[in-house]
Structures are given as C-alpha cells and as structure tokens.
Amino acid sequence: MRARQFFISTLKEAPADAEVISQKLMLRAGMIRRLAAGIYTWMPMGLRVLAKVEAIVREEMNRAGALELFMPAVQPAELWAESGRWEKYGPELLRFKDRHDRDFVIGPTHEEVITDVVRREIKSYKQLPRHFYQIQTKFRDEIRPRFGVMRGREFLMKDGYSFHATFEDLQREYAVMYETYTRIFTRLGLKFRAVAADNGAIGGTGSHEFHVLADSGEDVIAYCPTSDYAANVELKEVCHAVAGDPSPDGQGTLELCRGIEVGHIFQLRTQYAEALNCNFINEQGQEQPMEMGCYGIGVTRIVGAAIEQGHDERGIIFPSAMAPFDLVIVPMGWNKSEAVRTTAEKLYGELIRAGIDVILDDRDERPGSMLADWELIGIPHRIVIGDRSLKEGRVEYQHRRDSTATPVNLTDITTLVCQRLGG
Amino acid sequence: MRARQFFISTLKEAPADAEVISQKLMLRAGMIRRLAAGIYTWMPMGLRVLAKVEAIVREEMNRAGALELFMPAVQPAELWAESGRWEKYGPELLRFKDRHDRDFVIGPTHEEVITDVVRREIKSYKQLPRHFYQIQTKFRDEIRPRFGVMRGREFLMKDGYSFHATFEDLQREYAVMYETYTRIFTRLGLKFRAVAADNGAIGGTGSHEFHVLADSGEDVIAYCPTSDYAANVELKEVCHAVAGDPSPDGQGTLELCRGIEVGHIFQLRTQYAEALNCNFINEQGQEQPMEMGCYGIGVTRIVGAAIEQGHDERGIIFPSAMAPFDLVIVPMGWNKSEAVRTTAEKLYGELIRAGIDVILDDRDERPGSMLADWELIGIPHRIVIGDRSLKEGRVEYQHRRDSTATPVNLTDITTLVCQRLGG
Numbered sequence: 001m002r003a004r005q006f007f008i009s010t011l012k013e014a015p016a017d018a019e020v021i022s023q024k025l026m027l028r029a030g031m032i033r034r035l036a037a038g039i040y041t042w043m044p045m046g047l048r049v050l051a052k053v054e055a056i057v058r059e060e061m062n063r064a065g066a067l068e069l070f071m072p073a074v075q076p077a078e079l080w081a082e083s084g085r086w087e088k089y090g091p092e093l094l095r096f097k098d099r100h101d102r103d104f105v106i107g108p109t110h111e112e113v114i115t116d117v118v119r120r121e122i123k124s125y126k127q128l129p130r131h132f133y134q135i136q137t138k139f140r141d142e143i144r145p146r147f148g149v150m151r152g153r154e155f156l157m158k159d160g161y162s163f164h165a166t167f168e169d170l171q172r173e174y175a176v177m178y179e180t181y182t183r184i185f186t187r188l189g190l191k192f193r194a195v196a197a198d199n200g201a202i203g204g205t206g207s208h209e210f211h212v213l214a215d216s217g218e219d220v221i222a223y224c225p226t227s228d229y230a231a232n233v234e235l236k237e238v239c240h241a242v243a244g245d246p247s248p249d250g251q252g253t254l255e256l257c258r259g260i261e262v263g264h265i266f267q268l269r270t271q272y273a274e275a276l277n278c279n280f281i282n283e284q285g286q287e288q289p290m291e292m293g294c295y296g297i298g299v300t301r302i303v304g305a306a307i308e309q310g311h312d313e314r315g316i317i318f319p320s321a322m323a324p325f326d327l328v329i330v331p332m333g334w335n336k337s338e339a340v341r342t343t344a345e346k347l348y349g350e351l352i353r354a355g356i357d358v359i360l361d362d363r364d365e366r367p368g369s370m371l372a373d374w375e376l377i378g379i380p381h382r383i384v385i386g387d388r389s390l391k392e393g394r395v396e397y398q399h400r401r402d403s404t405a406t407p408v409n410l411t412d413i414t415t416l417v418c419q420r421l422g423g
Numbered sequence: 424m425r426a427r428q429f430f431i432s433t434l435k436e437a438p439a440d441a442e443v444i445s446q447k448l449m450l451r452a453g454m455i456r457r458l459a460a461g462i463y464t465w466m467p468m469g470l471r472v473l474a475k476v477e478a479i480v481r482e483e484m485n486r487a488g489a490l491e492l493f494m495p496a497v498q499p500a501e502l503w504a505e506s507g508r509w510e511k512y513g514p515e516l517l518r519f520k521d522r523h524d525r526d527f528v529i530g531p532t533h534e535e536v537i538t539d540v541v542r543r544e545i546k547s548y549k550q551l552p553r554h555f556y557q558i559q560t561k562f563r564d565e566i567r568p569r570f571g572v573m574r575g576r577e578f579l580m581k582d583g584y585s586f587h588a589t590f591e592d593l594q595r596e597y598a599v600m601y602e603t604y605t606r607i608f609t610r611l612g613l614k615f616r617a618v619a620a621d622n623g624a625i626g627g628t629g630s631h632e633f634h635v636l637a638d639s640g641e642d643v644i645a646y647c648p649t650s651d652y653a654a655n656v657e658l659k660e661v662c663h664a665v666a667g668d669p670s671p672d673g674q675g676t677l678e679l680c681r682g683i684e685v686g687h688i689f690q691l692r693t694q695y696a697e698a699l700n701c702n703f704i705n706e707q708g709q710e711q712p713m714e715m716g717c718y719g720i721g722v723t724r725i726v727g728a729a730i731e732q733g734h735d736e737r738g739i740i741f742p743s744a745m746a747p748f749d750l751v752i753v754p755m756g757w758n759k760s761e762a763v764r765t766t767a768e769k770l771y772g773e774l775i776r777a778g779i780d781v782i783l784d785d786r787d788e789r790p791g792s793m794l795a796d797w798e799l800i801g802i803p804h805r806i807v808i809g810d811r812s813l814k815e816g817r818v819e820y821q822h823r824r825d826s827t828a829t830p831v832n833l834t835d836i837t838t839l840v841c842q843r844l845g846g
Contacts, residue, residue: 007490007553009544033540035495036527041540042493044555050493067430070465070473072458072577073496073560096519099564104459106529117456117464121432130430132467137496137560141522154495 001325003361007044010373022307023148025316029377031303031324038145038153045377046303048324050156053302054135056187056321057158064180066131066160071113073137077103079112083275092140108140111272111294114161118290119278125165128280128290129173133160135299150260150304158297163290165282167269170291174206174267177295181210181263184297189319190306193259206267211259214308224259260305261298268292307378316378317400325359326421327351327381328374334364337387343395343410344385350414356421375400381417424748426784430467433796445730446571448739452800454726454747461568461576468800469726471747473579476725477558479610479744480581487603489554489583494536496560500526502535506698515563531563534695534717537584541713542701548588551703551713552596556583558722573683573727581720586713588705590692593714597629597690600718604633604686607720612742613729616682629690634682637731647682683728684721691715730801739801740823748782749844750774751802753794755809757787766818766833767808773837779844798823804840 007030014024015034026032031046042050058068077095080086085093086105094106107113114132122128135158145153160177164170178194185192190212197209211224272278273289282288303322310317320326329351331344348360359379361370374382384396384405395413396405399420408416430453437447438457449455454469465473481491500518503509508516509528517529530536537555545551558581568576583600587593601617608615613635620632634647695701696712705711726745733740743749752774754767767783774781782802784793797805807819807828818836819828822843831839 005488007544007555033543035536035539036497036499039495039497039499041495041536043540044490044492047491047493065428067467068470069467070470072462072464074459074462074562074577076459076462091522094519094521096517098517099514099566113458113464116458117466120456121430132430139497143522154497 001359003359003363006359008363008373008377009043010376018148020147020150020304020308021311022150022304025307025311025376026148026304029316031377032149038142038151040149040152040154042300045324049303049318049322050300052322052324053188053299054156054158057184057297057299058135060180060184060187061133061158061160064131064176066133066162068134069132070134070136071107071110071117073106073139075105075107075110075113077105079116079276080105083112083115083272085112092142094139094141106139108138109296110134110136110159111161111268111292112276115272115276115278115292118161118163119273119276122163122280122290124281125283128163128165129169131160131162131173131293133158133295148304149300150308152300155301156299158295158299160295162293162295163273163278164292165280165290167291170267170269170293171206174265174293177265177293178208181265181295181297185210185212185263187321188302188306189321190262190302191309192262195259197264208265209261210263210265212262212302212305212309213258214260214305215258224261260301260308262302262305263295263297265295266293268294310378314372315376318378318380320380320421323378323380325379326357327359327383327417328379329358329360330367330370330374330382330384331361332367332384332386334362337390339390340385340387343390347383347385347395347410347413351417354414354418356417381420383413383417424782426782426786429782431786431796431800432466433799441571443570443573443727443731444734445573445727448730448734448799449571449727452739454800455572461565461574463572463575463577465723468747472726472741472745473723475745475747476611476722477579477581480607480720480722481558483603483607483610484556484581484583487554487599489556489585491557492555493557493559494530494533494540496529496562498528498530498533498536500528502539502699503528506535506538506695508535515565517562517564529562531561532719533557533559533582534584534691534715535699538695538699538701538715541586542696542699545586545703545713548703548705551586551588552592554583554585554596554716556581556718571727572723573731575723578724579722581718581722583718585716585718586696586701587715588703588713590714593690593692593716594629597688597716600688600716601631604688604718604720608633608635608686610744611725611729612744613685613725614732615685618682620687631688632684633686633688635685635725635728635732636681637683637728638681647684683724683731685725685728686718686720688718689716691717733801737795738799741801741803743803743844746801746803748802749780750804750806750840751782751784751797753784753790753797753805753807755790755807757785760810760813762813763808763810766813770806770808770818770833770836774840777837777841779840804843806836806840 009030011028014027018024018027030043032040032042034040077086096104098104138157139154142153162173192210192212194208194210197207269291270289273292278290279287280290306322307316329344329348331340333340351358380400382398393410394407395410397408398405432453434451437450441447441450453466455463455465457463500509519527521527561580562577565576585596615633615635617631617633620630693712695715701713702710703713729745730739752767752771754763756763771783803823805821816833817830818833820831821828
C-alpha cells in the first residue's frame with residue numbers, strides 16, 4: 001500500500017471528551033471517528049487492525065471444529081418471551097416495533113435464535129455435538145457509553161453456541177474452548193489471564209473470563225464487569241484477575257482493577273434448551289433437553305485493550321499480529337532525491353514479494369511529522385531511507401520498541417526484516 | 424472439510440410459503456433458515472457462498488483503489504434531518520428512540536454518515552479524490568418482504584461513496600466503477616446486463632443498474648425495481664433491461680421482467696454535499712461543495728439471483744466462483760469397503776494439497792440420497808468412488824451440468840480436476 005492512496009488522518013490532540021488512553025490514541029491515529037455516544041466509524045486504518053483480529057479468531061474457531069453461520073441482528077420478541085428475557089432484560093436491550101406494530105429487538109446476544117435454529121434442525125443424539133459461531137455487529141443501549149470501543153453501544157462480537165447430548169460432552173467442548181481462547185489471545189500477542197467467574201445474568205454454572213492485563217499507569221481501567229456479555233450486569237470489580245495483585249480485597253476498589261474482559265465462556269447447561277423446548281432423542285430413545293455452552297469474544301474491544309496494554313508517550317505499540325501494517329518505509333526527501341525514491345520503490349517491491357504487509361510513505365511531508373505519524377499508529381517495523389546514509393549503502397532500521405535506529409546495509413535489509421517478521 | 428464435521432441439512436420439500444425457485448432451493452439445500460418475515464439465518468452452507476461473493480467484491484473494490492471502512496448501523500436522526508431524508512424517507516426507514524429518548528435510525532444506506540466523516544476529514548482539493556466503501560448488514564422495513572434473500576428486510580450490502588473536486592473526476596471514477604462492477608459480475612460467473620436507469624429517490628443525475636438475467640421459465644422474477652437501493656421507490660417495471668426483449672412496452676407487464684437488480688451506480692453530484700456542507704477549498708482558494716458518487720451491490724441478493732439463473736430440476740447449479748465447495752468426493756459404501764475408504768481419504772488429501780476446496784462425504788448414507796444432496800446444493804465437480812469401478816482402477820467424474828458420469832483412471836483424476844478447476 002502507498003500512503004497517498006491510503007487514508008491517513010492523524011490528530012495532534014485527542015478530543016476533550018476522550019477518557020482513556022486507548023480511546024485517545026485510536027482517535028489521534030485516525031483509526032476510529034465518533035458518530036454518536038458509544039458509536040464509532042472504523043476508518044480504513046482501524047479496520048485493518050479489526051480485520052486481523054477477526055481473521056485470527058475465525059481461524060482458531062474453525063480449527064476447533066466450530067462452524068460459522070450468520071444470524072440476523074433483528075430478532076422477533078416472541079423468542080425472547082419464550083426464554084423469559086423479554087421481561088428480565090433491562091433497557092440495554094434495544095426494542096422496537098416494525099411497521100406492522102410487531103415487537104422486535106436488536107440482538108445483543110443470540111442464545112434464543114440459535115436455540116430456535118437447533119430445535120428445528122437437530123432431533124437425535126447422532127447429530128450432536130454441534131458448535132455454531134458468528135462474528136457480528138451487536139448493539140447494547142448502554143446508559144453511559146464510555147472508553148471508546150471498549151464500552152461502546154455498537155460493537156463487533158464473536159459469539160459461539162455449542163449443543164451436547166451430555167454434560168460430560170459439554171465439559172469436553174468447554175475445555176476445547178478454553179484452549180482455543182488461550183491460543184487466540186496468545187497469537188494476538190496479548191498478555192492475558194483466564195479467571196473463574198460467576199455467571200451473572202446469563203444463567204447456568206461454570207464460567208471463565210479472559211482478561212487482557214493493562215497496567216497503564218495513570219490510565220487505569222476503572223471497571224471490570226463480571227459478565228460484559230450478559231444483560232443487567234453489575235459492574236463488579238474482579239480484582240483477583242489482576243496479575244501482581246496477590247491479595248485481592250473483597251471490596252475490589254476501582255484502582256486495583258487492571259484487567260479488561262475480552263472473552264467469556266459459559267456452561268449454560270439446559271436452561272435455554274428447557275425454556276425453548278430444544279430437545280433431542282437420546283440413545284435410550286427418550287426425549288431430553290440439550291446441554292449448551294456459549295462462548296463470547298469482544299472483537300472490537302480487543303483492539304482497545306491491546307492499546308491499553310501496548311503504548312508509550314509516542315503512541316500505540318501494536319503486537320505484530322494486530323498492527324495495520326507490518327512495516328513502513330519512510331523515504332526522506334522523496335521528491336528531492338532520485339536515489340532515495342528509486343531505493344524506496346525497489347525495497348517496497350522486494351518486501352511485497354516477500355509477503356510482508358508494507359506501507360510506503362510517499363507523502364513527502366516533513367520527516368519529523370512522517371515519523372511521528374507511524375509511531376503514533378504503532379507500526380512494528382520501520383525503515384528510513386535518506387540521502388546521507390544511502391551514500392554509504394545503508395538504510396536505518398528501527399523496531400517500534402527500540403529507542404534508536406540501527407544502520408543496516410541495503411543489501412541485508414530484506415533478509416533482516418524477513419527474519420524479524422518470521423520469528 | 425468432512426461432511427460429518429460440517430452441517431448438512433437438506434429438505435425434500437420447501438416450506439409452503441416459499442414463492443420463487445431460489446428461495447425454495449436455498450431452504451431445501453439448508454443454506455438459509457427463516458427467523459421472521461424477510462429475516463433469515465445464513466447457515467454454514469449458505470455462508471460459504473456469501474463469503475465467496477464477498478471476497479470477490481472486496482478484491483475488486485480494493486483493486487480499483489477504494490478504501491474499506493466500517494460505518495455504524497445505528498445512525499443519529501440529526502444527520503438525516505440535515506439531508507432532509509428524515510422527512511422524505513417512508514416507513515421502510517426503521518426509526519427508534521434510545522433509552523435517553525434520542526431519535527436514531529438503522530441505516531438502510533450511508534450517504535449521511537460518510538458525508539459527515541468526509542466533511543470533518545477533508546478540507547482541500549489536495550486530499551481528493553477519495554472512495555470509501557463498506558460491506559455491511561442493513562435493514563429496510565419492507566411492507567411485504569418476499570422472494571427469500573432477494574427482497575428481505577435484513578440484507579448484506581456493499582456500499583461505496585466517492586468524493587471529487589470536479590464533475591470530470593466523478594465521471595472518471597464512475598467509469599472505473601462501471602468496469603469494476605463488470606469485472607465483479609463476470610468473475611462471479613453470472614450473465615448480466617448494465618442498463619441506464621433513472622435515479623429514483625436517491626437524487627442526482629447519471630445512473631446505471633446491473634441486472635442478473637434469469638429466464639427461469641415458470642419462476643419468473645415478477646419485479647424489477649428501478650432503484651432498489653433508494654427509498655420510497657415504486658416497483659416500476661423496467662422491462663427494457665431484459666435481454667431478448669427488443670420492444671419493451673410502456674406498461675411493463677410483469678411477465679416480461681427477467682432481470683434482477685444486483686448493483687446500482689449513481690452520480691449524486693453535489694446534492695448531499697450541499698445539504699451537509701461538505702465543502703473543500705479548490706485550487707483557486709475558494710470553498711465549494713464536493714462532487715459525489717455512490718455505488719451499491721446487493722451481496723445477499725446476488726446469491727438468490729445466481730440461483731434464479733442457474734438451476735435445474737435436481738437443484739442449484741452454482742457458478743464455480745460461488746459454490747460452497749469446488750468439489751465433492753462421494754464414496755459408496757464408506758463403512759463396508761476398506762478400498763473405497765482408503766482411496767477416498769488418499770484422494771481427499773491430494774486434492775486439498777492441490778488447493779481445491781473439497782468436501783468428503785463420509786456420512787455413509789444411502790448412495791442415492793448422498794448424490795441427491797450434492798446435486799441439490801449445486802457443487803460443480805463430483806467424484807464417486809465405488810468398489811466395482813475401483814477394481815478396474817477407476818472412479819467416476821461428473822460435472823453438475825453433465826447428464827452422465829465419466830469413468831476416469833484413478834491415476835489421472837487429480838490432474839483432470841485441477842485442469843477443469845484452473846480453466
């Protein structure tokens with residue numbers, strides 16, 4: 001990608017109402033733009049990050065044998081009446097009437113819909129187990145949306161639902177998902193913890209939360225919902241989730257909470273299956289309700305959490321797996337030096353052919369401003385090409401975590417970068 | 424993929440309320456399941472088709488230099504008031520109040536949101552032109568949803584919006600999009616026509632519709648909206664869109680209409696930019712409104728349209744580019760013959776290594792029922808492995824369009840399939 005063909009829009013200052021560092025940096029880096037309270041447009045730079053997260057989540061869910069489908073956002077109220085949640089769910093549940101005056105909701109979660117699908121499709125133990133998941137935009141009408149994409153009203157979720165003939169088989173799948181979530185957050189390059197959790201409003205027994213750890217100094221994450229995934233959840237402080245906090249106090253003061261919930265797995269057992277008559281015929285020929293598990297990942301929230309975990313005074317430090325580009329080439333004096341321009345183009349071509357996701361900064365702006373942009377955006381690897389070092393056959397390589405640049409022979413740079421990116 | 428790990432759920436009969444052939448076949452093939460009127464779950468089999476369409480649309484939009492972003496589904500009413508569409512739009516526009524009693528809409532289209540983004544981000548002719556697009560679930564509260572995914576209430580759209588300093592530059596991009604849409608529908612393997620259209624409610628001048636041609640005999644497509652993309656559109660019959668209808672009558676009788684609109688490109692000119700004050704400073708230092716184009720593709724509708732175009736009495740005939748799998752291996756007597764099982768597994772491995780999207784039918788059901796399933800689902804290439812032909816070192820190959828199977832030497836089958844799929 002060439003910077004002039006891409007859309008780069010950085011800000012010197014974050015808007016005054018931005019509260020936490022990830023929100024400030026995402027706005028400054030041009031990754032998101034606010035449309036309304038808790039509602040953001042993902043700009044091209046931010047969408048690239050989101051797409052990388054989404055791809056890893058999808059790959060690992062598929063690897064685990066879960067099947068992707070896509071359920072409607074708009075759900076008829078009747079199903080929510082069957083499960084009892086039409087009554088129980090609070091004002092976070094967005095309800096509306098269609099033009100024929102029928103009640104609908106914009107689904108913040110899909111237990112009812114998937115249970116309705118499964119009760120129609122699956123009749124026998126021979127068709128079990130099954131695990132369906134989707135990656136979908138959801139809406140939850142938060143009373144006070146905040147923290148940018150971390151507690152927005154519109155957000156992207158991966159939600160999965162598994163169906164089983166026995167509790168033992170649900171436990172097997174639950175363990176598979178525990179491992180899958182561990183793989184996902186590990187591949188994303190995040191420091192995280194899985195902690196046992198109580199189930200909140202979602203019902204059932206047995207549940208773990210996955211928290212991204214963020215000890216961001218002054219930018220403390222001032223909440224840790226027990227069950228973000230569920231409705232009517234109190235904002236409890238689960239400070240035992242925090243690394244390096246060996247003695248969680250029962251009160252859970254806000255200041256101690258530095259874990260951001262990005263995943264939640266539940267053993268729902270038969271609660272929804274019983275409410276919606278989602279039954280199957282077992283090996284003995286008897287009808288019984290299915291055992292169910294559900295498994296959520298806050299895809300948009302992961303981006304915010306990663307930035308809470310990875311940043312410095314210059315901007316975002318993305319893990320390699322999540323960065324919008326692997327590497328940026330910054331030519332100094334693009335329009336003044338043909339040597340710089342030719343070298344940059346040649347290197348750009350080489351790196352693309354090597355399969356590296358590279359952006360060439362052909363904007364020809366002030367060097368300081370170009371470098372500041374890429375540090376703000378958090379691209380892991382940077383190559384600066386300037387006339388002076390080029391005369392010695394060298395370019396300057398710097399990782400986003402390095403404090404200084406390293407001169408590297410032009411002949412060695414592609415090999416070096418490929419090694420670093422492969423490793 | 425192995426069939427037992429996937430989810431296959433075919434029906435002998437379509438539900439009684441299914442009206443058109445694509446809807447009947449998608450339900451029978453287990454691609455979609457109805458949740459409410461005009462609202463469908465995309466099951467794993469259907470989602471694979473949708474994902475293939477989406478990938479081609481994305482590739483070609485990126486190739487044309489458009490930048491993907493992701494705008495919110497939920498939009499504040501204020502923006503719709505600015506454009507005047509809060510008043511003008513009919514009851515198809517789903518409106519609701521949030522918990523703070525503020526007005527919102529679920530966006531059926533995003534002219535207002537993108538214009539709001541651009542008026543904040545772009546100030547100078549130097550930053551133009553720009554083309555942003557997204558692929559997103561949209562909702563339109565049709566009074567009478569019908570024809571399955573072809574006229575549903577919830578649907579997937581690609582919508583793109585371009586911004587220009589001059590009308591000439593808008594015309595240049597419009598021509599690029601005309602070519603891009605032509606590439607997309609060609610790559611999808613569809614027979615289609617681009618026709619000049621009037622603009623309907625969306626405003627502006629200059630517009631083309633892209634229609635998939637479907638002469639499906641008894642299953643005539645009984646409508647051709649001029650501007651499906653827009654609001655308040657009358658269901659006019661644009662029978663001049665139909666190939667082989669040299670003398671369209673002014674009345675446009677329903678029976679003549681056999682084009683299904685799947686894409687629409689518009690030159691909006693400055694209508695939205697003027698309403699929302701989306702101005703830039705031109706080369707002469709003067710402020711003026713931007714020229715705008717907008718470009719829509721009905722991603723979910725394409726799947727329905729492709730089936731209207733490609734089917735026979737046995738089921739769907741997908742173009743290769745859209746089929747849920749390239750090829751199916753059907754072993755006869757999976758559990759009875761070790762030779763069949765071993766050969767099937769070996770061939771399965773070989774074809775996967777060759778990069779072919781293959782499904783192995785390991786269900787061990789009745790041969791007739793397995794073959795009927797794959798013909799219904801519309802997989803282009805099929806290899807049947809049976810004990811009898813295997814003794815002669817052969818398997819049976821059949822394309823979905825062939826009336827009979829061809830014996831092929833086992834040693835030649837991978838080469839033959841790779842050639843057919845590559846060509």
